[in-house]
Amino acid sequence: xxxxxxxGGGLVQPGGSLRLSCAxxxxxxxxxxxxxxxxxxxxxxxxxxxxxxxGNSYTTEYAASVKGRFTISRDDSKNSLYLQMNSLxxxxxxxxxxxxxxxxIFSFEYWGQGTLVTVSS
Amino acid sequence: xxxMTQSPSSVSxxxxxxxxxxxRASQGISNYLAWIQQKPGKAPKSLxxxxxxxxSGVPSKFSGSGSGTDFTxxxxxxxxxxxxxxxxxxxxxxxxxxxxxxxxxVK
Numbered sequence: 001x002x003x004x005x006x007x008g009g010g011l012v013q014p015g016g017s018l019r020l021s022c023a024x025x026x027x028x029x030x031x032x033x034x035x036x037x038x039x040x041x042x043x044x045x046x047x048x049x050x051x052x053x054x055g056n057s058y059t060t061e062y063a064a065s066v067k068g069r070f071t072i073s074r075d076d077s078k079n080s081l082y083l084q085m086n087s088l089x090x091x092x093x094x095x096x097x098x099x100x101x102x103x104x105i106f107s108f109e110y111w112g113q114g115t116l117v118t119v120s121s
Numbered sequence: 122x123x124x125m126t127q128s129p130s131s132v133s134x135x136x137x138x139x140x141x142x143x144x145r146a147s148q149g150i151s152n153y154l155a156w157i158q159q160k161p162g163k164a165p166k167s168l169x170x171x172x173x174x175x176x177s178g179v180p181s182k183f184s185g186s187g188s189g190t191d192f193t194x195x196x197x198x199x200x201x202x203x204x205x206x207x208x209x210x211x212x213x214x215x216x217x218x219x220x221x222x223x224x225x226x227v228k
Contacts, residue, residue, distance in 0.1 A: 035217075037165075045157070045165065045208055047217040063216045097164060106212050107155045107170035114164055 009115030022098030127220035144209035
């Protein structure tokens with residue numbers, strides 16, 4: 001069974017940093033691109049970014065709203081995806097989901113349950 | 122960026138009704154279109170990819186169609202577990218973008 005479990009959310013002050021983790025199990029993590037998607041309270045879904053696999057040199061993509069502040073990384077030996085968030089702003093307050101990307105199709109396939117990040121003073 | 126516009130933003134329906142949601146892309150995206158369901162307080166769930174292919178385990182009452190800029194999601198016979206918000210999403214190009222969502226509510 002595919003499982004994606006996010007952790008690391010919490011309350012942080014504006015300008016602060018936070019690192020989210022996504023622990024994957026039930027599939028060969030190294031075979032898949034992985035994404036982060038967020039959802040502000042009462043709002044829709046917003047794509048944050050992507051981490052490609054080893055075959056694609058672990059390259060990344062980011063939404064303009066987070067580029068230069070957020071960094072996505074992965075550790076295939078630990079079956080884990082990470083989101084390092086720096087210079088956090090109040091508008092970054094959201095539930096952050098990790099998602100597995102379908103191989104060869106590149107659509108979202110499975111989602112984690114999410115972790116809440118609150119940026120507030 | 123490709124803008125995804127869904128209509129209606131909400132729909133009231135009864136159990137057994139047929140419900141259709143439309144999604145329009147601001148430019149052609151071939152069939153790189155997905156539909157995602159989200160229930161209140163829950164994680165999103167992928168339903169359809171490549172405009173019309175069902176995710177494994179998704180019941181056949183869900184169907185998708187379209188190509189280019191215009192797409193539809195149809196629920197053939199609404200059941201209590203189908204009351205949720207539905208999002209379309211394009212993966213033709215970066216940044217990936219979502220529609221604003223369609224809330225399917227009990228009439």
